[in-house]
Amino acid sequence: MVVISALLTQAFQMALVVLLAPLLSGFIRKLKARLLRRQGASLIQPYRDLLRLLRKDVVLAENASWLFRVAPYLIFAVTWVAAAIIPTFATGLIFSWTADLIAIIALLGSARFFLALAGMDVGTSFGGLGSSREMMIATLAEPSMLLVIFTLALVAGSTQLSTIAAFMTSPEVGLRVSLGIALIALIMVAIAENARIPVDNPATHLELTMVHEAMVLEYSGRHLAMIELAASLKLLLYISLIACIFVPWKLAALAAGPAAYAVGMFAYLAKLAVGGALLALFETATAKMRIFRVPEFLGAALMLGLLATLLLFVSRSL
Amino acid sequence: MNGLTFDIAHMLAGGLVLVSMMMLYQDRLYALLNVFALHSLVLTLSVTWQAFVQDAPHLYMTAAIALVFKAIIIPVALHRMIRQLGIHREIETVVGIGPTMLAGIGLIALAMAVMLRVTTEADPLAREDLAFALSVLLLGLLTMVTRRNAVSQVVGFMSLENGLVLAATGAKGMPLVVEISVAFSILIAFIVIGVFLFRIRERFDTVDVRALDDFKGRRRK
Numbered sequence: 051m052v053v054i055s056a057l058l059t060q061a062f063q064m065a066l067v068v069l070l071a072p073l074l075s076g077f078i079r080k081l082k083a084r085l086l087r088r089q090g091a092s093l094i095q096p097y098r099d100l101l102r103l104l105r106k107d108v109v110l111a112e113n114a115s116w117l118f119r120v121a122p123y124l125i126f127a128v129t130w131v132a133a134a135i136i137p138t139f140a141t142g143l144i145f146s147w148t149a150d151l152i153a154i155i156a157l158l159g160s161a162r163f164f165l166a167l168a169g170m171d172v173g174t175s176f177g178g179l180g181s182s183r184e185m186m187i188a189t190l191a192e193p194s195m196l197l198v199i200f201t202l203a204l205v206a207g208s209t210q211l212s213t214i215a216a217f218m219t220s221p222e223v224g225l226r227v228s229l230g231i232a233l234i235a236l237i238m239v240a241i242a243e244n245a246r247i248p249v250d251n252p253a254t255h256l257e258l259t260m261v262h263e264a265m266v267l268e269y270s271g272r273h274l275a276m277i278e279l280a281a282s283l284k285l286l287l288y289i290s291l292i293a294c295i296f297v298p299w300k301l302a303a304l305a306a307g308p309a310a311y312a313v314g315m316f317a318y319l320a321k322l323a324v325g326g327a328l329l330a331l332f333e334t335a336t337a338k339m340r341i342f343r344v345p346e347f348l349g350a351a352l353m354l355g356l357l358a359t360l361l362l363f364v365s366r367s368l
Numbered sequence: 369m370n371g372l373t374f375d376i377a378h379m380l381a382g383g384l385v386l387v388s389m390m391m392l393y394q395d396r397l398y399a400l401l402n403v404f405a406l407h408s409l410v411l412t413l414s415v416t417w418q419a420f421v422q423d424a425p426h427l428y429m430t431a432a433i434a435l436v437f438k439a440i441i442i443p444v445a446l447h448r449m450i451r452q453l454g455i456h457r458e459i460e461t462v463v464g465i466g467p468t469m470l471a472g473i474g475l476i477a478l479a480m481a482v483m484l485r486v487t488t489e490a491d492p493l494a495r496e497d498l499a500f501a502l503s504v505l506l507l508g509l510l511t512m513v514t515r516r517n518a519v520s521q522v523v524g525f526m527s528l529e530n531g532l533v534l535a536a537t538g539a540k541g542m543p544l545v546v547e548i549s550v551a552f553s554i555l556i557a558f559i560v561i562g563v564f565l566f567r568i569r570e571r572f573d574t575v576d577v578r579a580l581d582d583f584k585g586r587r588r589k
Contacts, residue, residue, distance in 0.1 A: 225375035227382025346465050350393055353469045357389065360473070361382055363480055364496040 072096035081330035108271035121168035122276035132157040139314035142304030150209040169265030180264025190348035197355025215298040235354035240288040289325040380414035381500040388507035408438035475506040497538025504531030
């Protein structure tokens with residue numbers, strides 16, 4: 051009985067992340083449009099887009115290999131699993147004991163690997179260009195992310211997200227400058243990983259700047275739907291990750307019952323809304339940087355990760 | 369030692385180190401000045417907190433001096449100076465930002481390694497304050513070394529002085545006279561440097577310090 055309810059909760063979490071992801075993208079787009087004094091598409095436009103794409107035929111290049119057709123499903127599945135591990139409204143879900151933060155990074159890394167391969171598969175120049183840029187970003191973003199995780203693991207004594215969240219709510223955390231720096235570094239990495247504005251523009255098709263869009267240019271129909279959904283799922287994943295680590299309040303404990311779950315749900319929605327709003331605000335306030343400045347930007351994230359680890363030595367354990 | 373007291377002091381002093389790192393990252397003059405103003409603001413907050421914790425009213429005076437002179441007057445004056453010199457579009461570092469920041473991290477590690485070992489008997493608050501202050505100081509020196517432009521070298525010098533003030537407030541019982549004299553000597557130094565900047569500019573049509581080397585007949589690469 052316990053196992054069944056645990057599985058049900060986990061299934062609910064998986065359904066929740068997939069259902070919420072397009073809504074979050076729609077919310078951010080709408081808010082950005084409103085901030086620019088435009089009307090903007092409706093909140094549920096991403097759902098409509100996905101449905102329309104699912105109904106359409108797939109146009110495949112003649113020289114596309116099996117990899118090109120398999121990659122969208124792989125990317126989506128891998129991202130979904132990663133998103134299912136993160137405690138969104140409750141800690142201690144059944145999946146979260148099988149994989150930790152490092153596994154999440156590995157999952158996202160393999161999704162990126164397949165995306166870059168698929169970008170090069172058809173052999174158009176745009177795909178290759180996008181893939182090479184994506185890999186350049188990845189070589190710096192992943193070590194920064196890992197350094198942030200090391201810092202968290204050193205503070206909390208675990209890489210398990212549920213344990214970290216539980217530790218973060220306990221009074222022994224206090225204010226630590228390492229954690230603040232780790233938060234900044236994590237936000238920088240999240241912006242780069244999700245192809246958001248200072249690094250890449252999600253709404254452009256200008257060959258000088260695009261990274262993610264260049265890789266998926268050859269996709270159409272249901273394949274494109276899978277990739278779009280995976281991209282918005284990844285954004286949701288990063289926002290929930292930041293929320294779970296740095297603002298883990300009102301997360302329901304293991305098997306806490308429906309009332310606690312409802313509170314956790316509400317808090318989670320509020321956190322997502324705040325995160326999305328901050329992202330939209332940030333994106334309207336900054337300009338896209340040159341692609342050659344991205345290594346500097348991510349290098350700074352890497353340095354911050356390193357600095358966070360260093361400053362742990364002068365924290366309260368002194 | 370109360371946990372929260374330590375935490376807040378720790379956050380503020382650590383924030384100062386972080387802002388020093390941000391200073392290393394900037395390569396535009398106006399941005400550098402804004403970060404310097406932020407640096408002084410964080411210093412003000414840190415000193416105010418120390419004054420509150422140590423129950424030392426004269427430290428409020430130091431905080432006020434830091435706020436008025438370093439966070440407002442000097443950045444505004446430098447802003448005007450840059451505009452008058454017509455160098456507000458200048459971008460200048462000797463080596464790239466990546467290596468500079470790596471060197472900065474190395475210096476912070478050095479400061480930690482030295483300070484934590486030397487001050488084993490002191491109380492934790494003073495210990496971490498001293499470690500952070502030494503890092504800020506070294507980062508200020510690094511800013512001075514890695515910049516070609518005389519104005520940003522001045523900014524590096526000022527941030528170094530901020531590190532000194534942080535160290536002084538962390539150590540209990542620094543008399544007010546010393547602090548005021550330090551603050552005034554910095555101010556005088558600033559004025560002298562400002563005068564010299566204009567002289568350099570008049571003579572060489574630039575504030576890039578490499579021009580001075582040419583003048584001496586010795587060429588840096």
